[in-house]
Amino acid sequence: MTHVKIQTVDQKIRGTVSFPGDKSLSHRAIIFGALSEGTSSFTNVLPAEDCRHTREAFESMGVEIRSKGATALEIVGKGLYGLKAPKKEIYLGNSGTSMRLLLGILAGQSFEATLTGDPSLSQRPMRRVTAYLKEMGAALEGREEANFAPLKIHGGRLKAIRAVLPVSSAQVKSALLLAGLFAQGETSVTEPVRSRDHTERFLKHFGVAVREDGLSVAVSGDQTPRSRNFEIAGDISSAAFFMGIAALLPDADIQFRSVLWNPTRTGVVEVLKRMGVKFRVTSVSESGPEPVADFTVQRGPLKAFEITKEELPSLIDEIPILAALATQARGTSVIRDAGELRVKETDRIHSMVSQLSRLGAKIKETGDSMIIEGPTPLSGASVNSFKDHRTAMSLVVAGMIARGETLVEDVECINTSFPGFFWLLDQLYIKHELVQ
Numbered sequence: 001m002t003h004v005k006i007q008t009v010d011q012k013i014r015g016t017v018s019f020p021g022d023k024s025l026s027h028r029a030i031i032f033g034a035l036s037e038g039t040s041s042f043t044n045v046l047p048a049e050d051c052r053h054t055r056e057a058f059e060s061m062g063v064e065i066r067s068k069g070a071t072a073l074e075i076v077g078k079g080l081y082g083l084k085a086p087k088k089e090i091y092l093g094n095s096g097t098s099m100r101l102l103l104g105i106l107a108g109q110s111f112e113a114t115l116t117g118d119p120s121l122s123q124r125p126m127r128r129v130t131a132y133l134k135e136m137g138a139a140l141e142g143r144e145e146a147n148f149a150p151l152k153i154h155g156g157r158l159k160a161i162r163a164v165l166p167v168s169s170a171q172v173k174s175a176l177l178l179a180g181l182f183a184q185g186e187t188s189v190t191e192p193v194r195s196r197d198h199t200e201r202f203l204k205h206f207g208v209a210v211r212e213d214g215l216s217v218a219v220s221g222d223q224t225p226r227s228r229n230f231e232i233a234g235d236i237s238s239a240a241f242f243m244g245i246a247a248l249l250p251d252a253d254i255q256f257r258s259v260l261w262n263p264t265r266t267g268v269v270e271v272l273k274r275m276g277v278k279f280r281v282t283s284v285s286e287s288g289p290e291p292v293a294d295f296t297v298q299r300g301p302l303k304a305f306e307i308t309k310e311e312l313p314s315l316i317d318e319i320p321i322l323a324a325l326a327t328q329a330r331g332t333s334v335i336r337d338a339g340e341l342r343v344k345e346t347d348r349i350h351s352m353v354s355q356l357s358r359l360g361a362k363i364k365e366t367g368d369s370m371i372i373e374g375p376t377p378l379s380g381a382s383v384n385s386f387k388d389h390r391t392a393m394s395l396v397v398a399g400m401i402a403r404g405e406t407l408v409e410d411v412e413c414i415n416t417s418f419p420g421f422f423w424l425l426d427q428l429y430i431k432h433e434l435v436q
């Protein structure tokens with residue numbers, strides 16, 4: 001097990017940072033490359049464990065994927081109907097996105113496959129996808145009516161459905177739209193609030209017609225994507241930890257380069273602005289299907305914030321770092337109706353409330369909400385990641401403003417989404433020590 005020791009940062013932090021490819025986009029690039037007609041090339045693909053699992057899943061189904069250096073991939077597409085039955089179970093580690101999106105694709109295949117994952121993934125609810133896929137005509141088996149991995153799926157010709165999701169989820173929406181490519185008729189998905197729209201953007205960019213109408217999105221079957229080449233935008237969810245550093249440390253001067261700037265993902269930026277953090281966007285451009293931006297972030301006196309149900313999907317992965325920031329904001333911050341956090345890589349309400357409390361934060365949970373009083377000085381202590389990458393990185397950032405030394409236990413999980421995290425801290429001369 002690897003732990004990290006982190007000290008109070010008392011020097012001025014300055015530098016220019018860029019990030020490996022966004023995790024959501026990297027998964028989708030591999031998926032769309034594999035299902036396309038022709039060869040796609042992508043640069044700045046996230047070289048993290050989660051995306052490696054998606055890659056290996058397609059390789060095990062006969063797709064040729066060539067690495068071109070550390071972060072570029074060339075994918076020889078098989079079209080919609082060219083995948084082969086995998087010879088063994090497909091292991092997806094910690095990656096919920098891999099499992100849910102693959103289920104959608106496997107629902108359209110005429111072979112059988114079994115998906116497995118690590119103990120955390122095996123406890124995450126899958127019925128939210130599998131119930132709809134059964135309705136479309138796929139056969140699924142797994143514990144508690146195909147709610148938990150291992151999941152055995154036998155797909156085939158599907159029929160289109162109109163799904164109305166009770167909770168917004170890009171993973172569920174994406175699984176159903178991908179299944180829709182194999183269905184007869186038009187499959188539509190309606191969400192209470194629009195979640196990240198990467199799959200819709202990728203479909204269109206790869207030449208598939210998509211019909212959008214308010215909170216609904218629909219796709220008709222038998223449209224084969226066509227190969228594309230582009231650079232994957234930097235991961236805004238990884239950048240959020242460095243926005244947090246810029247917002248917390250006095251006089252920090254950090255410039256951000258080529259970060260994904262999709263409005264369904266920039267909720268964290270909007271909240272930071274409400275808190276009093278200043279953003280100066282110096283350029284916005286397009287990189288394939290997605291917008292990217294360069295910007296600087298400057299600290300201001302931090303004010304407490306409330307997060308509404310409506311904006312939750314646009315910052316769902318940034319709640320852990322926002323909770324850490326709230327401990328230093330004046331007033332009472334409230335994150336409401338965040339039940340989805342309980343079914344992420346760990347229960348992130350519990351992980352953040354329990355571990356920030358250990359550092360001295362005034363934070364409590366009531367129902368599915370978190371309430372944080374600030375500003376509260378933090379003191380170094382031993383805290384635990386719960387094997388969740390975003391809990392781990394949020395606690396490392398909290399450790400930078402805690403008095404004395406903070407030990408964050410079990411930080412290997414950071415490799416699931418951001419293998420260069422500690423390297424980037426080094427580049428900014430932020431002292432830390434990895435210990436076994």
Ligand code: S3P
Nearest residue numbers: 024097169170171172195316317
């Ligand atoms: C993701 C969607 C989100 C997010 C996850 C990645 C995606 O999950 O938490 O890290 O790539 O579609 P939900 O939309 O299911 O909440």
